Amino acid sequence: MTESSTDVDVVIVGAGFAGMYELVRMRRAGFSAVVLETADDVGGTWYWNRYPGARCDILSVDYSYSWDPELQQEWTWSERYAAQPEILRYAQFVADKHDLRRDIRFKTRVTSAQWNDETHRWTIHTDTGDDLSCRYYIMATGCLSMPKAPDIEGADRFTGEVYFTSTWPHDGVDFTGRRVAVIGTGSSAIQSIPLIAAEAEQLTVFQRTPNFSIPARNGAISDERMAAFRADPDAYREAARWSGAGVPMDTPVEGALMVSEEERTARYEAMWERSELLGITGTFNDTMSNAESNDTLRHFFHDKIRSIVGDPATAEALCPTNHYVGTKRACLDTNYYETYNLPHVRLVDLRTDPISTITETGIDTTNESFEFDAIVFATGFDAMTGAIVSVDITGRDGVTLKEKWSHGPVTYLGLMTAGFPNLFMITGPGSPSVLSNMMVSIEQHVDWIADTLDHLRKNDLDAIEPTELAETKWVEHSNAFANLGLAVTADSWYMGANVPGKPRVFLPYPGGVGRYRVTCDEVVERGYLGFTLDGPAGRTVNDGIIRPLAPDVQVMLEVMAEMGLPPIESMSVDEARTFMEMSGAMSPPGPEVGEVVDGMLPGADGAELEYRLYRPASDGPHPIVAYFHGGGWVIGSHTSDDAVCRDLCAQSDAIFVSVNYRHAPEARFPAAADDGLAAVTWIAEHAEALGGVPGQLAVAGWSAGANVAAVTAQRAKLAGGPTIVGQVLLNPVTDCDMNTGSYVDNADGYILTKGLMTWFWDHYCDPADRADPKASPLRADDLTDLPPAMIVTCEFDPLRDEGNAYAEALTRAGVPVRHLQAEGQTHTSLGAVGVIVTGAYARAEMADALRNFFGATVRT
């Protein structure tokens, strides 16, 4: 591409690692491409951030390109964590090797870009006055490339030397004999403070928020790591691509509270010694989701800081207390905490003594006036969106990206945004980006974009754009993932909280690099699901949602898939029952209740049935719920829904009596239904003795148990008693028709499959009997005068449609119905107490419905 070309296939903005590799891929694919770059050389982050101590905090062996096998042999890193000059040399080496500079226009800033919907091309404007026209416009502008202007009164008043870590002078700075202020204690400050202190006569650090940092222990790359890499570089890189954060690492299987305190501390010590950023929150599997677990880590850090820093007041000020470990980007340092033991270094805690103004000669805080020769601003970046929206981008119908993102960035996969066809972002918001080894995330995006452009060309298409639905649902999915963890609790730059006025949304995708790659690949495999593809031959809209399951449900299913368990319907009945018991034993126990009592009650055939009673902790008497467990009338018992019973008991403040009704195939239809009525009758008669309020009796159940509960409510009505004041039906079996839409949609997925339901029905009930309302309550002739109902159905459940149909039928019959259709949930997910956080709201609603049935006020 020549300097003067104005009409190209692709314009790439940015010549950091992303833009450089994208250029390589474009060339290889035969597209004409130009890179536009503000700086006068390649390197991006490593061109600009030349402050003392600047270095990567992901091991260099990992933080390097994988796309050039030769390069991996040619280049050897000198240290575990290479310093900025070495990383910049690496970028320059790659640029030389691949002759990249001939297609890069340096000292050229892109100022605006407009989409033309007629020509399907972008016009790109630059500050040099050159305009370019391109089909595809790729923003490789970096996540941490737009320095944040200091929001401090008087910032431009200081007449001494002013430096920004993000745009450090190329010939360095000598602080010898100077009185220096550093404002900020993020990663750049933590790296530079010890080196500035080594030169300066006096160093004063102004800290708003302390951060967590571990010693880098820089030096030669460990033999172990190098051996793993050298033994099989391809396998090593491949493992990184499918890992959680772009570095091959073992995934912890234990939570921090699952081991003894000694064991926990020993593992934290090992993490501290190992000195790898991702190891900090990778010691246990719940550090980023469980506040109590994270606290153990936080206290470990506090102890370390107190043991290093001599002055107790300074040590306390350096201990982060307002955020959990890992919820702001943690740091790697060399002698950071030790630096505060030097006599000429001082920390000013802005939380107790804020800056009132910067003066001509220094800094005034509320309590003190300081004089300085130099001020260093280490005040961070307008992360992830800053560089993108600083270009005035206008998409279809004159809409600007700034307007579209005014409430926070909205993207599909962090790669594209609706209304802006052919505009791609590398490591954009909504992708793993800054939560990962960026090199891995950059390469994945570059490859995906290059493959996509190739696909468009091969199929005679010239425009691609996400659909609104796909994009909205991706944003929801990413937010839902974020809300499962602690990261959203911090005022971090991940949340946009460091920039005044910036909308507070979690910017990166928190689901992990490997999972994200699977998702992007699947989008392609499914014919670019969620995209509109356009070309001379016409337009294809492949609308859809790539990840419709709630994120924790998806993770649970992935874990189960990895375990490779056989389907239940392939087991014998005994095996299936043992399997159910084992999975129950592995599940979290559910909340504490006041008391759990086991007892016996008479079943329909006179034989005794076991029951387990869960009593709330509050003073009784309490209303009673007769509860029927799930398990397809075949498996499970009065204890198998233990966690659900505990949870609903605690939340509804009602006694739960879980009944071990008879099971098929030993006792086929209508044994379970008959036992339901017998149990409810007995419970009503013994309400007082059980600690209940006579007349305050509801039924509840899950799946086949909800079938028993619904049938029992019908039969109690027909029998004239006992009085049932309400029914709570979670994913009920209400009909024997297995050809509904939800059976078709969910035939093979999500644990309860059509095959398993067939297995259950076959064991329970002859086909000839299945239309009986005692088996299919939806088929009852008269649904009037039944107790009010709360019916919960789940989007990904074969039983969804029959549950919905029952809710509608009851409503038509005049029965008050509260109907919750749980999006993104499966047949089993709402019962996974303590595992599926996104399902907790449904159980809260069920408990609320019970309290309403009983007319009770909430007990506190």
Ligand SMILES: Cc1cc2nc3c(=O)[nH]c(=O)nc-3n(C[C@H](O)[C@H](O)[C@H](O)COP(=O)(O)OP(=O)(O)OC[C@H]3O[C@@H](n4cnc5c(N)ncnc54)[C@H](O)[C@@H]3O)c2cc1C
């Ligand atoms: C100090 C520091 C240390 C880091 N350490 C690590 C680490 O250890 N591991 C890790 O994974 N990540 C790290 N990162 C993140 C780092 O930004 C990425 O790893 C990676 O370098 C990003 O590459 P990029 O090409 O996407 O963006 P950048 O390197 O940021 O390059 C973007 C380029 O786009 C140019 N540009 C932007 N807007 C325009 C415009 N309008 N017109 C023309 N040019 C424009 C910029 O000048 C810049 O050169 C660090 C970041 C910083 C700031």
